[in-house]
Amino acid sequence: MTTAPLGRAATATPPVAARRPPAHVRRRARTAALFLAPFLLLFAAMYLAPIGYTLYQSLFRMHRDGLGLSAPTQVFAGPANYTTALGDPAFRGSLLRVLLIGAVQVPAMLGLALGLALLLDARSTLFKRFFRLAFFLPYALPGVVGAIMWSYLVAPGLSPITAAAHHLGLHLDLTSNSMLAPTIGNMLTWGWTGYNMLILYSALQAVPAELSEAATMDGCSAWGIAWRIKIPLVRPALVLTTVFSIIGTAQLYNEPAILHNVAPNLSSTYTPIYAAYDAVNANNFNAAAAESVILALLAFVLSFGFLKLVQRRGAAL
Amino acid sequence: MSPNPAPQLDRPARQTAPASAARRAPVDARPRARFDTSRWVVLGVLVIASVYFLAPVWWLLVSATKTSSDLFSGEAFWFGHFAFFANVRTLFTEQGGIYSTWLLNSALYAVGGATVSTLISAMAGYALSKYPFRGRELTFNVVLAAVLVPQPLLAVPLYLMFSQVHLVNTYWAVLLPSMVSPFGVYLARIYAGASVPDELLEAGRIDGAGELRIFFTISMRVMAPALVTIFLFQFVAIWTNYLLPVLMLANDRLQPVTEGIVGWQAQRAIGPSAVPYNIVITAAMVSAIPLVVLFLSLQRYWRSGLTAGSVK
Numbered sequence: 001m002t003t004a005p006l007g008r009a010a011t012a013t014p015p016v017a018a019r020r021p022p023a024h025v026r027r028r029a030r031t032a033a034l035f036l037a038p039f040l041l042l043f044a045a046m047y048l049a050p051i052g053y054t055l056y057q058s059l060f061r062m063h064r065d066g067l068g069l070s071a072p073t074q075v076f077a078g079p080a081n082y083t084t085a086l087g088d089p090a091f092r093g094s095l096l097r098v099l100l101i102g103a104v105q106v107p108a109m110l111g112l113a114l115g116l117a118l119l120l121d122a123r124s125t126l127f128k129r130f131f132r133l134a135f136f137l138p139y140a141l142p143g144v145v146g147a148i149m150w151s152y153l154v155a156p157g158l159s160p161i162t163a164a165a166h167h168l169g170l171h172l173d174l175t176s177n178s179m180l181a182p183t184i185g186n187m188l189t190w191g192w193t194g195y196n197m198l199i200l201y202s203a204l205q206a207v208p209a210e211l212s213e214a215a216t217m218d219g220c221s222a223w224g225i226a227w228r229i230k231i232p233l234v235r236p237a238l239v240l241t242t243v244f245s246i247i248g249t250a251q252l253y254n255e256p257a258i259l260h261n262v263a264p265n266l267s268s269t270y271t272p273i274y275a276a277y278d279a280v281n282a283n284n285f286n287a288a289a290a291e292s293v294i295l296a297l298l299a300f301v302l303s304f305g306f307l308k309l310v311q312r313r314g315a316a317l
Numbered sequence: 318m319s320p321n322p323a324p325q326l327d328r329p330a331r332q333t334a335p336a337s338a339a340r341r342a343p344v345d346a347r348p349r350a351r352f353d354t355s356r357w358v359v360l361g362v363l364v365i366a367s368v369y370f371l372a373p374v375w376w377l378l379v380s381a382t383k384t385s386s387d388l389f390s391g392e393a394f395w396f397g398h399f400a401f402f403a404n405v406r407t408l409f410t411e412q413g414g415i416y417s418t419w420l421l422n423s424a425l426y427a428v429g430g431a432t433v434s435t436l437i438s439a440m441a442g443y444a445l446s447k448y449p450f451r452g453r454e455l456t457f458n459v460v461l462a463a464v465l466v467p468q469p470l471l472a473v474p475l476y477l478m479f480s481q482v483h484l485v486n487t488y489w490a491v492l493l494p495s496m497v498s499p500f501g502v503y504l505a506r507i508y509a510g511a512s513v514p515d516e517l518l519e520a521g522r523i524d525g526a527g528e529l530r531i532f533f534t535i536s537m538r539v540m541a542p543a544l545v546t547i548f549l550f551q552f553v554a555i556w557t558n559y560l561l562p563v564l565m566l567a568n569d570r571l572q573p574v575t576e577g578i579v580g581w582q583a584q585r586a587i588g589p590s591a592v593p594y595n596i597v598i599t600a601a602m603v604s605a606i607p608l609v610v611l612f613l614s615l616q617r618y619w620r621s622g623l624t625a626g627s628v629k
Contacts, residue, residue, distance in 0.1 A: 028448050028449075028450075028528070029448065029450040029451075031444075031448060031528040031529075032444040032448035032450050032453075033444075033450075034529075035440040035441060035443060035444035035448070035532070036440070036441050036444045036445070036456070038437040038440065038441075039437040039438060039440065039441035039497070039502060040441070040456075042437065042493070042496055042497045043460065043463070043497050043499070045493075046471070046475065046493065046494045046496075046497045047463050047466065047471065047497065047499070049474075049478065050471045050474035050475050050478065051466070051471070051474075053474045053477070053478060054470070054473075054474045057474070057477075112366075116363070116366055119359050119362060119363055120363075122359065124356055124359075125356075125359055125360075125363070126356075126360055127360075127363075130367075131363050131366075131367055134366075134367040134370055134371050135366065135367065135370055137370060137371065137374060137609075138370055138373075138374070140605075140608055140609050140612040140613075141374070141605045141608065141609070142556065142557035142575060142604065142605055142608060143557055143559070144557065144559045144575040144578065144579060144601075145377075145575075145578075145601045145602070145604060145605045146373075148578065148579065148582050148597065148598075148601045149373055149374075149376070149377045149598075149601060150373065151582065152380075152594065152598065153373055153376065157389065158388065158389065158594065160376065160393030160394065163393065190369070190370065190373065193370075194370065198620070202620065222355075247465060247467055250467060251467035251468065251469045251470070253469055253560060254559055254560065257579075258579060258582065261579070261582050261583045261585060262585070273467075273469045273470075276473060277473070277564075280473055280476075285473070285477060288473055289473075289474070292470045292473065292474075295467075295470065296466070296467065296470055299467060300465075303465070
């Protein structure tokens with residue numbers, strides 16, 4: 001441990017010492033460190049360490065000897081876990097499924113949220129307060145409660161929707177394989193439209209009223225005002241809600257997991273997170289780690305790709 | 318599916334409601350436009366949308382008042398035999414009254430986690446705003462990037478790390494991760510920057526107050542609205558969290574209410590000891606009450622948190 005004093009001596013050489021900040025600045029820096037310490041410690045332990053641990057584990061695998069008698073040992077696997085995960089049709093299928101659900105559900109939900117926000121923002125709309133609360137209510141319910149509620153609303157035997165369809169002479173099973181994705185998409189739309197609407201609505205409220213008034217005087221229709229003035233001005237909020245929706249869809253777990261309890265046909269690798277948990281349950285954390293990293297990268301690439309895309313388009317406008 | 322608890326980045330929180338309301342007031346005060354067809358169409362669309370959002374909740378409320386057999390027969394969206402109080406009594410005596418333990422656990426996790434996270438987020442955000450030091454922007458950017466990390470991805474490695482230090486199946490397994498809120502730090506920094514004037518701190522220093530005393534007696538007071546918002550969002554995030562406890566807590570006496578109810582739902586009312594559907598529904602409804610109350614009573618803070626930044 002001789003290096004530490006040496007290192008300190010080195011920094012204390014005259015030219016550096018001459019540039020040392022005054023005492024009160026150093027004292028402030030110490031105070032800042034004191035204020036930051038509790039958060040940074042916990043942040044390092046609860047965020048950075050798990051990320052590092054996942055990356056590390058994704059590069060190893062457990063090696064068991066032929067008879068499985070001695071304890072397994074950990075050996076370096078290189079990219080093997082990644083190639084295995086990407087070669088696994090179940091995992092690939094889960095990625096594709098989430099991509100498809102996202103590609104349909106996110107635009108539908110944000111379109112609905114934007115439409116409702118525009119209607120609520122219009123000057124002549126009645127009962128704004130009531131509607132705003134009604135739309136936002138699903139977000140105020142815990143996600144698990146919403147998911148349990150919907151699981152019963154679609155469960156065969158209990159579902160009033162299926163019963164109503166039956167009444168009309170239709171056979172509708174919302175938990176059948178082909179209906180699982182629309183059912184989950186509906187659960188997400190129901191739960192998150194109000195939240196996105198409120199963000200967009202708040203952004204719309206910040207649009208100066210004079211702009212709309214001037215446009216009205218120039219003979220612009222309400223539709224034209226929405227399209228040409230309001231939507232372009234709330235673009236940042238739209239971009240933000242899109243990015244968060246992409247990340248939210250990537251981590252889809254609660255809804256399918258809870259739906260599984262009424263729809264046993266829903267596979268345990270339905271979404272990537274679900275697949276990763278499945279791997280953990282099978283005591284294969286190395287596989288789960290590789291799958292987690294792939295999913296995180298995919299979410300990152302998609303959300304940042306989207307950001308870059310809109311930025312470039314924004315520059316061109 | 319939840320993005321992080323309160324996902325707004327990007328721009329200072331303008332304390333939205335009062336300002337915008339004031340600016341728009343004269344517009345709304347004008348004589349209303351003629352009551353024409355388009356107005357009826359708009360109203361119709363909004364009514365249809367609110368039916369979509371409210372009908373399931375109505376179904377949940379009505380179903381919580383039904384007996385098990387009424388649930389499967391009769392009008393789905395209207396009351397049958399009114400058994401709400403019987404259901405609540407059964408709910409709280411089911412499995413030796415474990416439901417109240419779950420509620421208390423949820424309260425413990427949510428209040429404990431949110432209190433600590435509010436305090437340390439406020440300190441960190443304040444330091445990042447008011448004290449210049451080398452690496453400040455880097456620190457802030459790392460914290461900001463963490464807001465975007467999908468939480469479920471952290472839960473599995475945390476589980477493995479915690480099992481090595483024997484924290485799994487203890488209160489700490491849920492409490493410790495709940496104490497960290499990068500979003501809280503973001504909000505605290507933005508708010509401190511916008512609302513705590515440097516002159517105020519200088520005045521405190523000239524009066525001879527130490528930095529800690531300035532923070533706890535002056536700055537924290539100025540930051541109070543942001544602290545309420547941080548607490549609220551973290552409280553809700555912890556109360557609604559399902560994934561982390563489901564990994565960490567196998568002992569059902571330690572579980573929060575979300576995990577407990579899903580455990581009941583997973584029994585699918587099959588077998589003599591299984592919890593019937595109407596009790597699971599009552600349990601789900603009762604567990605949402607604290608959040609709906611919080612939401613209705615603190616609307617202003619919800620909005621300021623949600624819109625922190627999306628307004629440009």
